Amino acid sequence: MHNIREVPLIMLGLGNVGRALLRQILAARETVTERRRVRLVPVALADVSGLLCDPAGLSDETLERALAVVSAGQLVAAVPGAQPALTLDAVLRPGTILADLTASPATLPTLHAALACGAGVVLANKLPLGRRWEEARVLFEHPNVRYEVTVGAGLPVIATLRYLLDTGDRVARIEGCLSGTLGYLCAQLEAGVPYSEAVSQARALGYTEPDPREDLGGKDVGRKALILARTAGWPLEPDAITIEALYSESLATASTEEFMKALGVHDADYRERVGAARTHGCTLRYVAEVCPTGGTVGLREVPQSSALGALRGPGNYVALYTERYAEIPLVIAGPGAGPEVTAAGVLGDILALASSGYA
Amino acid sequence: MHNIREVPLIMLGLGNVGRALLRQILAARETVTERRRVRLVPVALADVSGLLCDPAGLSDETLERALAVVSAGQLVAAVPGAQPALTLDAVLRPGTILADLTASPATLPTLHAALACGAGVVLANKLPLGRRWEEARVLFEHPNVRYEVTVGAGLPVIATLRYLLDTGDRVARIEGCLSGTLGYLCAQLEAGVPYSEAVSQARALGYTEPDPREDLGGKDVGRKALILARTAGWPLEPDAITIEALYSESLATASTEEFMKALGVHDADYRERVGAARTHGCTLRYVAEVCPTGGTVGLREVPQSSALGALRGPGNYVALYTERYAEIPLVIAGPGAGPEVTAAGVLGDILALASSGYA
Numbered sequence: 001m002h003n004i005r006e007v008p009l010i011m012l013g014l015g016n017v018g019r020a021l022l023r024q025i026l027a028a029r030e031t032v033t034e035r036r037r038v039r040l041v042p043v044a045l046a047d048v049s050g051l052l053c054d055p056a057g058l059s060d061e062t063l064e065r066a067l068a069v070v071s072a073g074q075l076v077a078a079v080p081g082a083q084p085a086l087t088l089d090a091v092l093r094p095g096t097i098l099a100d101l102t103a104s105p106a107t108l109p110t111l112h113a114a115l116a117c118g119a120g121v122v123l124a125n126k127l128p129l130g131r132r133w134e135e136a137r138v139l140f141e142h143p144n145v146r147y148e149v150t151v152g153a154g155l156p157v158i159a160t161l162r163y164l165l166d167t168g169d170r171v172a173r174i175e176g177c178l179s180g181t182l183g184y185l186c187a188q189l190e191a192g193v194p195y196s197e198a199v200s201q202a203r204a205l206g207y208t209e210p211d212p213r214e215d216l217g218g219k220d221v222g223r224k225a226l227i228l229a230r231t232a233g234w235p236l237e238p239d240a241i242t243i244e245a246l247y248s249e250s251l252a253t254a255s256t257e258e259f260m261k262a263l264g265v266h267d268a269d270y271r272e273r274v275g276a277a278r279t280h281g282c283t284l285r286y287v288a289e290v291c292p293t294g295g296t297v298g299l300r301e302v303p304q305s306s307a308l309g310a311l312r313g314p315g316n317y318v319a320l321y322t323e324r325y326a327e328i329p330l331v332i333a334g335p336g337a338g339p340e341v342t343a344a345g346v347l348g349d350i351l352a353l354a355s356s357g358y359a
Numbered sequence: 360m361h362n363i364r365e366v367p368l369i370m371l372g373l374g375n376v377g378r379a380l381l382r383q384i385l386a387a388r389e390t391v392t393e394r395r396r397v398r399l400v401p402v403a404l405a406d407v408s409g410l411l412c413d414p415a416g417l418s419d420e421t422l423e424r425a426l427a428v429v430s431a432g433q434l435v436a437a438v439p440g441a442q443p444a445l446t447l448d449a450v451l452r453p454g455t456i457l458a459d460l461t462a463s464p465a466t467l468p469t470l471h472a473a474l475a476c477g478a479g480v481v482l483a484n485k486l487p488l489g490r491r492w493e494e495a496r497v498l499f500e501h502p503n504v505r506y507e508v509t510v511g512a513g514l515p516v517i518a519t520l521r522y523l524l525d526t527g528d529r530v531a532r533i534e535g536c537l538s539g540t541l542g543y544l545c546a547q548l549e550a551g552v553p554y555s556e557a558v559s560q561a562r563a564l565g566y567t568e569p570d571p572r573e574d575l576g577g578k579d580v581g582r583k584a585l586i587l588a589r590t591a592g593w594p595l596e597p598d599a600i601t602i603e604a605l606y607s608e609s610l611a612t613a614s615t616e617e618f619m620k621a622l623g624v625h626d627a628d629y630r631e632r633v634g635a636a637r638t639h640g641c642t643l644r645y646v647a648e649v650c651p652t653g654g655t656v657g658l659r660e661v662p663q664s665s666a667l668g669a670l671r672g673p674g675n676y677v678a679l680y681t682e683r684y685a686e687i688p689l690v691i692a693g694p695g696a697g698p699e700v701t702a703a704g705v706l707g708d709i710l711a712l713a714s715s716g717y718a
Contacts, residue, residue, distance in 0.1 A: 028527030168387030334689035
């Protein structure tokens with residue numbers, strides 16, 4: 001009944017999310033074509049080492065080889081035909097979709113170039129969206145940009161927010177737990193595990209970055225709060241979000257090793273805060289909250305019987321308070337991390353953009 | 360940067376949802392045009408009395424007059440230019456969107472005709488979707504059909520389900536509380552209010568249909584469960600959903616008045632069930648559950664501390680258990696009723712269909 005459209009795809013970044021996406025694209029090719037009448041054609045793959053590129057579409061053989069590359073930055077060394085120079089001129093054109101699956105602060109000019117030439121952009125990378133409003137603005141306002149997975153991974157948070165706004169609702173306030181890592185930490189503290197042990201465990205389980213301060217500092221959650229606020233229509237600057245770090249200022253400049261050794265200095269403090277919360281019928285959660293004038297991100301006492309208090313482990317939770325959902329919020333919840341669900345969210349964005357016939 | 364597309368719109372039904380939708384379209388016209396580059400042009404409005412129709416677009420004056428009609432079925436009597444004959448031939452064409460906002464079992468042939476001529480269809484009406492699979496199938500399989508608000512009103516339940524399937528996930532089980540009315544009833548029973556009083560209150564507050572058996576019978580929830588199952592890809596027949604009614608068989612044929620008088624016969628039974636649940640640390644909820652082979656809809660004991668147990672009043676709750684969300688489900692929750700949020704959901708569907716450039 002309908003023709004199948006070919007949509008060229010450029011992928012920047014071949015880490016866990018990039019590889020999961022490539023696998024999903026290969027595995028779901030028939031489903032996608034049948035259900036959405038779109039065929040995604042990878043035309044370029046890039047990692048920090050360089051670029052694989054073929055305007056006619058990379059062969060399945062080449063894609064499989066790229067998938068077999070084990071460590072990041074090995075594309076040029078491991079796959080024949082990959083070039084060290086990263087120039088996308090041969091493939092950037094209207095109707096192409098560029099997916100930024102890196103965690104790099106340096107992709108912004110490439111994203112701007114893609115939009116300028118009529119390509120669409122899908123971001124898993126939060127950094128460009130967290131820049132000063134002047135720099136980030138186009139990413140929030142351009143109709144050909146999607147960034148669903150930057151908040152809640154595969155959970156449809158941004159899409160829901162957009163749908164409310166598109167249909168004339170007004171957002172008053174957004175509240176949520178946006179970090180699986182810090183959710184795990186809070187649950188451990190609640191269960192009586194000392195702070196130092198909980199952080200060490202989380203690190204050993206791979207829930208944190210190699211330097212846990214990346215997570216404990218709250219900047220990542222702050223960036224998600226900023227992305228929610230900007231999507232809601234509030235052009236906030238990064239410093240409008242007040243962030244509480246879960247370690248003391250004095251440990252900010254220590255080496256990772258020193259930091260891990262010094263964790264115990266916080267045990268008594270967090271034990272006390274958990275105990276105080278309990279006497280109020282509450283528990284501690286790392287909560288993000290934004291409204292039109294700014295936001296806060298930090299540890300907060302929430303009633304044990306509340307939805308936030310009932311949250312366990314890696315669960316994410318976002319409550320949208322709007323004109324229409326004023327008393328009881330619209331809630332999206334579920335696991336908000338992991339390469340598979342993140343890649344699925346990116347694929348969802350790519351399909352939404354491809355189906356919007358924007359080009 | 361992009362041209363604005365005019366999308367002709369046919370609206371069947373001018374009840375609470377139809378009127379709320381028309382108001383939202385008029386109020387959000389500029390927002391929608393700016394954000395989605397689409398201008399919705401109502402070309403026909405119909406209620407049971409007849410039709411207002413102008414292929415060039417009904418004037419704002421005419422639309423305002425239609426909005427001023429107070430009771431259903433008064434369109435022809437109250438608005439100059441409305442015709443008693445319901446023939447859409449003048450406006451059914453490719454690219455048009457027809458919204459079925461009725462609660463009528465009789466619209467199915469019109470929906471089929473719309474799809475056959477290349478129009479899109481948006482349903483707030485659950486009845487066509489709940490027919491035998493053979494009759495309903497096209498509504499679930501045709502790419503130009505949307506029916507978000509038939510489950511959870513404005514909550515993005517169907518969209519989320521579709522996104523998971525589109526990106527290659529597989530649904531294992533869906534569980535939820537899908538009736539604000541029965542949610543209210545359960546909360547009242549939990550608070551110690553006798554069944555007869557809780558039902559009378561719900562009716563007095565307008566939460567139930569004039570004959571409360573329409574709600575208590577569970578058929579509406581059963582239909583929602585069937586819609587979820589069929590969307591998940593399971594072509595179930597209506598009798599695959601087992602439904603527990605919240606009144607006894609012996610009262611099925613009584614008049615409404617007789618039924619309301621006889622409510623007290625159930626008080627002891629429900630008091631006992633609430634008490635039994637409490638001794639297990641549970642509370643009663645009217646729960647729908649579907650899996651690939653069938654489903655059940657009925658009163659169930661759920662732990663007080665669970666998400667379902669924590670649900671209050673008109674809250675709806677849908678948990679999707681899939682291959683990707685296997686242990687912790689993806690949850691959508693919030694108030695799932697009311698003309699404003701329902702109309703917003705319909706508007707969301709219309710915009711999604713219009714932006715998909717399907718025609």
